[in-house]
Amino acid sequence: MKNFADKLVEAVRAKGSAICVGLDPRLDKIPKFLKMKAVEDTDRTPFGAAASAILEFNKGIIDAVHDLVPVVKPQIAFYEIFGHEGIKCYEETLKYAKKMGLLTIADAKRNDIGSTAEAYAQAFLGETVLFDGDEEVIMPAFDADAVTINPHLGWDGIKPFIEECRKYEKGIFILDKTSNPSSSDLQDLEMKDGKAVYEIIGHLIDSWGANDIGENGYSFVGAVTGATFPEQAKRLREIMPNAYFLVPGYGAQGGKAGDVAVCFGGGNGEKGLGAIVNNSRGITNAYEILGYPEEKYAEAAREAVMKMKMDLAGAF
Amino acid sequence: MKNFADKLVEAVRAKGSAICVGLDPRLDKIPKFLKMKAVEDTDRTPFGAAASAILEFNKGIIDAVHDLVPVVKPQIAFYEIFGHEGIKCYEETLKYAKKMGLLTIADAKRNDIGSTAEAYAQAFLGETVLFDGDEEVIMPAFDADAVTINPHLGWDGIKPFIEECRKYEKGIFILDKTSNPSSSDLQDLEMKDGKAVYEIIGHLIDSWGANDIGENGYSFVGAVTGATFPEQAKRLREIMPNAYFLVPGYGAQGGKAGDVAVCFGGGNGEKGLGAIVNNSRGITNAYEILGYPEEKYAEAAREAVMKMKMDLAGAF
Numbered sequence: 285m286k287n288f289a290d291k292l293v294e295a296v297r298a299k300g301s302a303i304c305v306g307l308d309p310r311l312d313k314i315p316k317f318l319k320m321k322a323v324e325d326t327d328r329t330p331f332g333a334a335a336s337a338i339l340e341f342n343k344g345i346i347d348a349v350h351d352l353v354p355v356v357k358p359q360i361a362f363y364e365i366f367g368h369e370g371i372k373c374y375e376e377t378l379k380y381a382k383k384m385g386l387l388t389i390a391d392a393k394r395n396d397i398g399s400t401a402e403a404y405a406q407a408f409l410g411e412t413v414l415f416d417g418d419e420e421v422i423m424p425a426f427d428a429d430a431v432t433i434n435p436h437l438g439w440d441g442i443k444p445f446i447e448e449c450r451k452y453e454k455g456i457f458i459l460d461k462t463s464n465p466s467s468s469d470l471q472d473l474e475m476k477d478g479k480a481v482y483e484i485i486g487h488l489i490d491s492w493g494a495n496d497i498g499e500n501g502y503s504f505v506g507a508v509t510g511a512t513f514p515e516q517a518k519r520l521r522e523i524m525p526n527a528y529f530l531v532p533g534y535g536a537q538g539g540k541a542g543d544v545a546v547c548f549g550g551g552n553g554e555k556g557l558g559a560i561v562n563n564s565r566g567i568t569n570a571y572e573i574l575g576y577p578e579e580k581y582a583e584a585a586r587e588a589v590m591k592m593k594m595d596l597a598g599a600f
Numbered sequence: 601m602k603n604f605a606d607k608l609v610e611a612v613r614a615k616g617s618a619i620c621v622g623l624d625p626r627l628d629k630i631p632k633f634l635k636m637k638a639v640e641d642t643d644r645t646p647f648g649a650a651a652s653a654i655l656e657f658n659k660g661i662i663d664a665v666h667d668l669v670p671v672v673k674p675q676i677a678f679y680e681i682f683g684h685e686g687i688k689c690y691e692e693t694l695k696y697a698k699k700m701g702l703l704t705i706a707d708a709k710r711n712d713i714g715s716t717a718e719a720y721a722q723a724f725l726g727e728t729v730l731f732d733g734d735e736e737v738i739m740p741a742f743d744a745d746a747v748t749i750n751p752h753l754g755w756d757g758i759k760p761f762i763e764e765c766r767k768y769e770k771g772i773f774i775l776d777k778t779s780n781p782s783s784s785d786l787q788d789l790e791m792k793d794g795k796a797v798y799e800i801i802g803h804l805i806d807s808w809g810a811n812d813i814g815e816n817g818y819s820f821v822g823a824v825t826g827a828t829f830p831e832q833a834k835r836l837r838e839i840m841p842n843a844y845f846l847v848p849g850y851g852a853q854g855g856k857a858g859d860v861a862v863c864f865g866g867g868n869g870e871k872g873l874g875a876i877v878n879n880s881r882g883i884t885n886a887y888e889i890l891g892y893p894e895e896k897y898a899e900a901a902r903e904a905v906m907k908m909k910m911d912l913a914g915a916f
Binding site: 308311312319320323330331333334359361362364365366367368369370371372374375393394395396397398400401403404406407408412413414415416417421423425426434435436437438439440441459462463464465466467468469470471473474475476478481484485488532537 | 624627628635636639646647649650675677678680681682683684685686687688690691709710711712713714716717719720722723724728729730731732733737739741742750751752753754755756757775778779780781782783784785786787789790791792794797800801804848853
């Protein structure tokens, strides 16, 4: 049966790259001409103007990279900081990316107890039951193709997401070994049986996804494994042969192509599958890194993606 | 120095109760007259109408209980399910609660790597840097008094929240032993040294909060410990003498007054301090439970709070 991982595989094949563009907008990195335009165009509140500038920025990035990458991943914290206006911009960013033929991962790292996780799962992947007078109306809220989730609450909090994935051909990526330095505080603790917590989580993710493996040998239950910890990622690749890996930490956080190579593999064994490598700042801020004028931020982003594509191609 | 925990202590003393009212609205439990009013009043979208009905509902609950309880805790999943309209309702609910003299806990269970956690911390507790033409404008997005956060990413993800807490007299409650049945999947795993993961988290929370203990002996770094696991909560009370406990799981989830009694204590030793006990469905759906007509949902909520107050008073 075809599942989200199969859709991802098709997109990776079609675009010829395993790159995920992280859309994590910071207002101080949004070109000034977009901010001025947002203020001039509207009688918006400062929150609304910021959200409007960011949406324009995101559209420019999406236009510039949509034929080169299979997927984008907007990090919702950078939208929540603008309140409901930011969330509206988040919705519109997801919608525009989808329109331009991209898959979307809502990087939200949500979770909670079962009944609450159900609401998150419906919000991000499924549909919301509404009303219009006496009639029931059903509409999606965010309608992302996949969402990142946190495993801390165990199976209760995972199950509702799996149900929405089955119903709507969607996917999840569960945090396992994250890319930040202090991920070791809890994730590397050594258990009684000698395993580390991240290994236990790997086994859990493997079992949680075991009933939903698609045509290409990958489950729609994926894992987040940071590029900054290649040894742990290598071990996790062994533990989870059927999980697609979402790999943050490449670029600004220090992860190199050689580090992410170990994340690929599993599934049907086809080269270039099994992982998507995220890059946020390295692409969206490329105009600064490459010394371009800010008006050319989209061209710079395209150039950064092409450079990353070459870099990754040489590594495996 | 006075901190968020001291503000909480003052509110608990003033209201004479340690009850937190969870505002977790489910559309199928919102009285029909409020839904009809929301549709008639406006030319809103279905999402907007739902959000409008929920805001009216929340205001009714807040009006009915604000003199009896120190704090309310809206669970953001039940707002996100309505997209940006839901988030607007979330903002307005927080604002109204504050206006009515209540402290607010944003139950969002957020976290991420450091730079992203910083955005979440600013969104929920701090302020957002915006612009108006050439001028910088600074405004808060959600401006909750406290937020729940997830410890899975370790210290990196905690530090930015602590910085906002210091700056704005705010608080955090870090998930430790959650109230759901499968919290045991990860939180109860036994470590090499014989400790359980939830105990390790307890020691971490204790150390993370050690530099920020207020006048009453409590840190602004609190912990979430479910009423459904009294033995573990008792152990955590010993490990974290300076943490205020946010205790979910009372009522609908099965936790009893005797179970939550062990969560109190610590700090300056004053009776009735050290824990706030959350009840969501037991209060907001009291009209169903008590067999009231739905028009009297607010009166029913007040009655449920008074009953809970008596129940808790008898237990310690």
